[in-house]
Amino acid sequence: MHRVLMLRREAEESPALRSTAGKRVGPEIREARLIPGSFEYHRPTSLTQAVGLLSSLDVDARVIAGGHSLIPMMKLRLATPSHLIDLAALSELGGVREEGGAIVIGAMTTQHALIASELLAARAPILRETALLIADPQVRYVGTLGGNVANGDPGNDMPAVMMGLDAIYVLTGRAGERRIEARAYYQGAYATAAAPDEILTAIRIAPPPAGHGWAYEKLKRKVGDYATAAAAVVLTLDKGAVASCAIGLTNVADTPLLAQAAAQAVVGSTLDKATLARAAAAAEAIAAPVADGRGSAEYRRKMAGVMTARALVRAFARATG
Numbered sequence: 001m002h003r004v005l006m007l008r009r010e011a012e013e014s015p016a017l018r019s020t021a022g023k024r025v026g027p028e029i030r031e032a033r034l035i036p037g038s039f040e041y042h043r044p045t046s047l048t049q050a051v052g053l054l055s056s057l058d059v060d061a062r063v064i065a066g067g068h069s070l071i072p073m074m075k076l077r078l079a080t081p082s083h084l085i086d087l088a089a090l091s092e093l094g095g096v097r098e099e100g101g102a103i104v105i106g107a108m109t110t111q112h113a114l115i116a117s118e119l120l121a122a123r124a125p126i127l128r129e130t131a132l133l134i135a136d137p138q139v140r141y142v143g144t145l146g147g148n149v150a151n152g153d154p155g156n157d158m159p160a161v162m163m164g165l166d167a168i169y170v171l172t173g174r175a176g177e178r179r180i181e182a183r184a185y186y187q188g189a190y191a192t193a194a195a196p197d198e199i200l201t202a203i204r205i206a207p208p209p210a211g212h213g214w215a216y217e218k219l220k221r222k223v224g225d226y227a228t229a230a231a232a233v234v235l236t237l238d239k240g241a242v243a244s245c246a247i248g249l250t251n252v253a254d255t256p257l258l259a260q261a262a263a264q265a266v267v268g269s270t271l272d273k274a275t276l277a278r279a280a281a282a283a284e285a286i287a288a289p290v291a292d293g294r295g296s297a298e299y300r301r302k303m304a305g306v307m308t309a310r311a312l313v314r315a316f317a318r319a320t321g
């Protein structure tokens, strides 16, 4: 597994590091793990300027959006960027709009703004349901959709949903703009198809048809926790049977997973018990979680199947009205 992911999981489980939220910690921890390395701060006012900075500064330059993943990593010295390029002043990266039939969500749109969007509530309600399961209101007021999907943290909730929705990521770098499917973006823990000089500017979604079913089922130990396992389902029905289905899985491998065999297993069915069991088994078969404070690898794999079955049942019920 990627070293950063292992260290982050270690830090999450460490009582000493967990105790840092407003409590006393030993001086050795404060000094060694809680002070970020030094960096230069940049606040560009246009995307062109931001891309220029990212391509001209050294390889350790990183963009910062809400900072709710990056700053904790910097405090633990799991990330030590020498330059931080703040995207906060780039108003062109904000907002949710409809464009030529697609929904376009600016990368700097906060999770709170996703929850508040009437357009999303009407056309892609799974985003609202998922955003409400991320962290807590404080984090959601600042954390952005772009920050959640860009860096390839397999614990983040939105990437699996984007795979389920077959979203397109819009990236801008020195060579201009390009688009890549969310399904092709994730290569490993914190490893993605984005080039070092590219900034994610927007996420484009072809909204599922009216009357579709959706659900995001997330098992977590407590409010604000990352998923033990989670599943996103988007499906359509034809004459009462499943006509199309896509399933994304969160935090049960080094990347979010598209559970294609599980989705295929339910097409043509009315989600009878045997079909559900086949879909759950197919989801478990592709899950490759590691043991952590959330449970053993075996338990977390099993939960991938359980979350898949629950999300399917709820999505189906919503589609049948």
Ligand SMILES: Cc1cc2nc3c(=O)[nH]c(=O)nc-3n(C[C@H](O)[C@H](O)[C@H](O)COP(=O)(O)OP(=O)(O)OC[C@H]3O[C@@H](n4cnc5c(N)ncnc54)[C@H](O)[C@@H]3O)c2cc1C
Pocket: 062, 063, 064, 065, 066, 067, 068, 069, 070, 071, 072, 087, 107, 108, 133, 134, 135, 136, 139, 142, 143, 144, 145, 146, 147, 148, 149, 150, 151, 155, 156, 157, 158, 198, 199, 200, 201, 224, 225, 226, 227
């Ligand atoms: C207590 C707590 C609990 C949390 N629980 C959850 C949870 O349950 N589920 C969940 O999904 N998330 C959770 N998070 C993470 C939170 O949702 C983050 O805010 C979010 O994942 C990252 O968004 P950000 O805007 O803060 O990104 P930042 O922290 O600013 O950036 C994260 C990474 O993405 C890169 N990046 C950011 N924006 C762009 C861009 N536009 N283009 C290219 N690269 C970019 C940065 O360089 C950095 O590497 C939690 C965070 C905290 C602090």
